[in-house]
Amino acid sequence: MSASCLSSINNCLNKPDFSRLLLRLSLGGLLLxxxxxxxxxxxxxxxxxxAAHGMPAFIGYGVYVGEVVAPILIILGVLCRLSALxxxxxxxxxxxxxxxxxxFHVDAVGAWAIESMxxxxxxSLVLLFQGAGRYSLAKNDAWR
Structure with missing residues (x-):
């Protein structure tokens, strides 16, 4: 392949805002x-x-923030960096x-036992550094 052909392909597929949207939909949708x-x-x-670790049980309600509120905000493209955190x-x-x-274990099918985490x-780290991108409900960059 010639360099010009590769450049054409690269230019055609260089869609950083679309890739951020796919990242947000994947992360938020699957975590939801x-x-x-x-x-x-x-x-x-x-x-x-x-409670077994000596912590107050009410802290468990934080899971709703991390697994419901944050994914919804990520999908919408609002406060993405904060939600990623x-x-x-x-x-x-x-x-x-x-x-x-x-x-340091694998499960029965050979996947890393903590793979989903x-x-x-x-x-979330990628989203933290990339931000929401242009395809967001937040029009102000500070809210993306």
């Missing part, structure tokens, strides 16, 4: 399933884990409470 599950089944198990914090707490013992954390 976890939040929906907690809204339907409750957070009793999380509160139990917190909330997701990172939620994943850190989830790892400390439920995943730390599995950090790592996935959400890394996607």
């Amino acid at each position: 399933f976890h939040g929906w599950h907690k809204m339907m089944s409750g957070i009793g198990p999380i509160q139990g884990m917190l 909330m997701v990172i914090g939620t994943m850190l707490v989830a790892w400390l409470l439920a995943g730390i013992g599995n950090t 790592a996935f959400y954390t890394l996607m």
